[in-house]
Amino acid sequence: MVQGAGFGKCEKVSQSEINHQWEKVHVALGDRSYDIHIGPGLLLETSKYLKKLGHFTGPFIVTDTNVEDYVGQDLLNILRQEGFEGAELLAFEAGEQSKNMDTVVSLARSLVGLGADRSSLLVALGGGVTGDICGFLASIYMRGVDFIQLPTTYLAQVDSSVGGKTGVDLPEGKNLLGTFAQPRLVLADIGVLCTLPAQEIRNGIAEIVKYGMIKDGELFERLESQWWDVINLEPFTTAHLVKRSCEIKAEVVSKDEREGGFRRILNFGHTIGHAVEAASNYTIAHGEAVAMGMVAVSKISVSRGLLKEEDLQRLIQLLERFSLPVSIPEEITRQEILKNLKRDKKVKDGRVHFVLTKAIGETIIVDDVTDQEICMAIGS
Numbered sequence: 001m002v003q004g005a006g007f008g009k010c011e012k013v014s015q016s017e018i019n020h021q022w023e024k025v026h027v028a029l030g031d032r033s034y035d036i037h038i039g040p041g042l043l044l045e046t047s048k049y050l051k052k053l054g055h056f057t058g059p060f061i062v063t064d065t066n067v068e069d070y071v072g073q074d075l076l077n078i079l080r081q082e083g084f085e086g087a088e089l090l091a092f093e094a095g096e097q098s099k100n101m102d103t104v105v106s107l108a109r110s111l112v113g114l115g116a117d118r119s120s121l122l123v124a125l126g127g128g129v130t131g132d133i134c135g136f137l138a139s140i141y142m143r144g145v146d147f148i149q150l151p152t153t154y155l156a157q158v159d160s161s162v163g164g165k166t167g168v169d170l171p172e173g174k175n176l177l178g179t180f181a182q183p184r185l186v187l188a189d190i191g192v193l194c195t196l197p198a199q200e201i202r203n204g205i206a207e208i209v210k211y212g213m214i215k216d217g218e219l220f221e222r223l224e225s226q227w228w229d230v231i232n233l234e235p236f237t238t239a240h241l242v243k244r245s246c247e248i249k250a251e252v253v254s255k256d257e258r259e260g261g262f263r264r265i266l267n268f269g270h271t272i273g274h275a276v277e278a279a280s281n282y283t284i285a286h287g288e289a290v291a292m293g294m295v296a297v298s299k300i301s302v303s304r305g306l307l308k309e310e311d312l313q314r315l316i317q318l319l320e321r322f323s324l325p326v327s328i329p330e331e332i333t334r335q336e337i338l339k340n341l342k343r344d345k346k347v348k349d350g351r352v353h354f355v356l357t358k359a360i361g362e363t364i365i366v367d368d369v370t371d372q373e374i375c376m377a378i379g380s
């Protein structure tokens with residue numbers, strides 16, 4: 001294992017505080033309901049949670065080559081020592097470029113080789129890429145097997161491990177193949193976040209700012225007042241932020257599992273954000289693009305008289321505190337952004353849906369944003 005990495009060995013958490021679930025969020029989806037457990041050192045207790053899931057074969061840990069080194073091998077050893085002799089680990093090359101059908105097919109063939117059957121359990125150990133690949137694989141392997149999520153990036157803990165969307169990319173675009181599949185359980189061990197590069201932490205923070213903007217003014221205020229603890233991953237602050245984020249996403253998803261309408265509010269800042277990401281050829285990180293997108297739609301909201309200018313300024317200041325960008329770089333051509341917006345898969349009848357904001361914590365979905373308004377907001 002990499003020195004100092006993994007398993008809740010965050011220096012800021014005392015020994016007596018680790019291995020505890022500090023927070024729990026219930027995702028209410030009828031007979032597919034599940035719990036998200038949040039706390040430092042939870043990965044060390046994985047077998048305790050697995051034992052409650054009933055009979056299965058495996059488990060088969062799916063992870064990427066980075067996380068394999070950080071915590072994957074250790075988790076495998078612990079599970080084998082604690083009664084799961086059939087545990088296996090399958091690793092794919094880390095990075096978004098692996099999120100494709102070739103990886104899925106190669107993992108599926110490895111599963112067959114290892115004797116995985118219809119009663120096997122898959123374990124997604126890693127960031128959003130791993131969660132999406134493993135969830136997708138679980139939903140189609142032998143017509144569907146159970147899986148759990150052990151998210152190890154901030155983004156995965158506050159966003160991608162909740163909600164049941166799975167999928168892989170095609171050369172033509174991101175997430176074009178996918179399914180809805182809910183995990184049996186999520187263990188968000190906040191201790192593993194300590195080894196994340198700053199960029200990955202910012203990606204998670206951008207999503208938390210989004211939750212504050214769409215649904216929770218208090219969460220937004222907490223980010224403002226405790227920004228130092230937020231950046232430094234202070235454990236109690238981090239656990240609270242993961243919990244509130246999961247609660248908000250779970251609440252939205254419970255009301256609208258398959259994105260009929262309400263779930264769209266989760267796209268706040270993402271419509272323009274995705275267009276910017278694509279226009280940059282994915283050289284701009286997701287969190288940065290979302291930050292730019294949130295400012296842009298808030299500008300549209302201000303110009304329509306929905307949002308107060310001072311609230312836009314609060315958003316800008318907060319993002320700047322976290323070193324997140326608030327304007328789109330000059331070199332990204334505005335034409336390309338507009339073209340990408342029209343190509344977005346969420347466009348219906350040629351109309352792009354935008355999530356605007358009426359106040360911090362309150363949104364409104366519209367489909368009549370004009371090109372002029374977009375140009376004003378993205379600064380062309």
Ligand SMILES: NC(=O)c1ccc[n+]([C@@H]2O[C@H](COP(=O)([O-])OP(=O)(O)OC[C@H]3O[C@@H](n4cnc5c(N)ncnc54)[C@H](O)[C@@H]3O)[C@@H](O)[C@H]2O)c1
Nearest residue numbers: 066067094127128129130152153155156160165192195196
């Ligand atoms: N399914 C959904 O609802 C949903 C929502 C949002 C995003 N996503 C998807 O999530 C993906 C992005 O997720 P991501 O940002 O987690 O990317 P990622 O999974 O590629 O992880 C980012 C990097 O961090 C490394 N890493 C993971 N855990 C680590 C740790 N504890 N310490 C150090 N390094 C670690 C990974 O190896 C990788 O290099 C995208 O493909 C996106 O489409 C899905």
Ligand SMILES: [Zn+2]
Nearest residue numbers: 207270286290
């Ligand atoms: Zn996002």
